[in-house]
Amino acid sequence: MESIGCIVCGNRKTTPYIEVLDRLSQNSETFQLVKCDCNFVFLNPRPTADEISTYYNSTDYDPHNVKKMINGVDYTSVYKRLLYVGNSVK
Numbered sequence: 001m002e003s004i005g006c007i008v009c010g011n012r013k014t015t016p017y018i019e020v021l022d023r024l025s026q027n028s029e030t031f032q033l034v035k036c037d038c039n040f041v042f043l044n045p046r047p048t049a050d051e052i053s054t055y056y057n058s059t060d061y062d063p064h065n066v067k068k069m070i071n072g073v074d075y076t077s078v079y080k081r082l083l084y085v086g087n088s089v090k
């Protein structure tokens, strides 16, 4: 985890806002949200670039198991292809 300044104004002085669980994860790790003087609320400390993949590298992670149903039709595979295309277009 790394401590960061506000990504909006750069201020490093923050106050604790709320401690939360990852609602999409099965583990009990808690995360601290802080509030900057500019009123922006963000995760701090946050996972480093090397650590962040551990939170998404699981088939149990809920967004990986999202079913996209529209009028009773399963559009999950179409949705995943659109996400792939959308993320590959820069």
Ligand SMILES: [Zn+2]
Residues within 6 Å of the ligand: 006, 007, 008, 009, 010, 011, 036, 037, 038, 039, 040
């Ligand atoms: Zn700020």
